[in-house]
Every structure is written in structure tokens, then in C-alpha cells.
Amino acid sequence: MQDFTNENLDLSLLPTYETVALHQLNKKYWKVILLNIAVFMFFLGMAIYLLCYLLKLTFAESYLLIGGYVMIGILLVTIYKVSMKKRGFAIREKDLIYKSGIISISTSIVPFNRIQHITLNEGVFSRLFHLAALHIFTAGGLSGNIVIPGLDIELAHTIKQELSRQLNQQAHHESSRDTDGK
Known part of the structure; x- marks a missing residue:
């Protein structure tokens, strides 16, 4: 029989994720964002034009709407x-880190053993620039899922293959442990 222990850890000895060098998204992803904004602004502009037309507003009367549109x-x-x-983002030996946010910075650290599956998504504009988004689904539900957009398509495939290899290796290890334990 083992004696149960539950000692406090020295927090100063724990590794810090803040020191990990993160890879930035591909610079071409900015063009994808601009295209998405342009499409949104086009439809917003059409809605404003339609509103002005239906209400029969003059240019002077619609000045506030146009100003809001520009802002x-x-x-x-x-x-x-x-x-x-x-x-x-960063990929370490046992986990993946993704950081995002402007006012509220969010850093997600997902251990490989929490990953359920991985998908690769190439949007219409992303495909034009040979970019993809990596969707990582975790056992933690919706709040634990991570989407890393703006990855070079070859890099996204490489990351997906490596994470899939890690998952397969882990599944094999668990199945052999289950077989040995029975």
C-alpha cells in the first residue's frame, strides 16, 4: 500500500509559457483580412445606399450614415x-500554444492528450494566397477548441501531420497499456 502525499509545488520552479517564442501568422494573411473587410464593407455600403434610397435622403441628409460607414x-x-x-502560436514537445487578443489577451495551451481531432480549412480568399486555418478540437468542448488562421498551406499540412502522429502514438500507447493491464 502506498502512502498518499500531496505536497505543495515551488511555483518559482515551474516553467513559464511567457518565455516561449511564438511564431507569427503569415504576413499574406493580412491580405485575406483586407479582402474580408472589403466584402463586408461592400454589403454594408449597399445596405446604407438602399436605406438612403428608400428613405429618399439627400446626400446632405445621409452625411451621418456615410460618416459612420467610413468610421x-x-x-x-x-x-x-x-x-x-x-x-x-508555438508547438512544443507535449502541447500547443495559441495567443490572441487586443484588449483581453487570451493564451490557450492545449496538451496533445486533450486533442480529439484536427481539420484544415482553406477559405476562398485564403486559397488565393496559399494559406489555411488549422482547427484543433479538444476534449474541453467549444471553449477549448483553437483555430490558427493564416498559416502557409504547407506548414499547416506539416503541423496537422505532426499532431496526428502524436495522437496516433498516444492512442497506440493507451491501447497497449489497456491490453497489458487486462
Whole structure:
């Protein structure tokens, strides 16, 4: 019989994730973001035009709507530009780190043994620039899932293959442990 122990850990000896060098998203991803903003702004502009037309507003009367439209465009570009600089990821021996956010910085650290499956998504605009998004689904549910956008397609495939290899290796290890234990 073993004696149960549950000693306190010296917190100063724990490794810190803040010191990990994160890889930035591919710079071409900024073009994808701009295209997405342009599509959104096009439809917003059409809705504003339709509103002005239906209400029979003159240019002077619709000045406030047009000003708001311009401000929304500037705000979106600024927010996404800052967001782009704050995002990063790293793959370590036993886990994956993803950091994002502007005002509230979110850092997700997902151990490989929590990953359920991985998918690769190439959006219409991303495909134009040979980029993809890696979707990592975890056992933690929706809050634990991670999407890393703006990866070079070859790098995304390589990461997916490595994570899949880790998952297969882990599944093999667990199945052999279950077989040995019975």
C-alpha cells in the first residue's frame, strides 16, 4: 500500500509559457483580412445606399450614415491590424500554444492528450494566397477548441501531420497499456 502525499509545488520552479517564442501568422494573411473587410464593407455600403434610397435622403441628409460607414471601415482595419500583430502560436514537445487578443489577451495551451481531432480549412480568399486555418478540437468542448488562421498551406499540412502522429502514438500507447493491464 502506498502512502498518499500531496505536497505543495515551488511555483518559482515551474516553467513559464511567457518565455516561449511564438511564431507569427503569415504576413499574406493580412491580405485575406483586407479582402474580408472589403466584402463586408461592400454589403454594408449597399445596405446604407438602399436605406438612403428608400428613405429618399439627400446626400446632405445621409452625411451621418456615410460618416459612420467610413468610421466603421477605419475601425475594422485598425482593430484587425493590431490583432494580427498580437497573434502567435508555438508547438512544443507535449502541447500547443495559441495567443490572441487586443484588449483581453487570451493564451490557450492545449496538451496533445486533450486533442480529439484536427481539420484544415482553406477559405476562398485564403486559397488565393496559399494559406489555411488549422482547427484543433479538444476534449474541453467549444471553449477549448483553437483555430490558427493564416498559416502557409504547407506548414499547416506539416503541423496537422505532426499532431496526428502524436495522437496516433498516444492512442497506440493507451491501447497497449489497456491490453497489458487486462
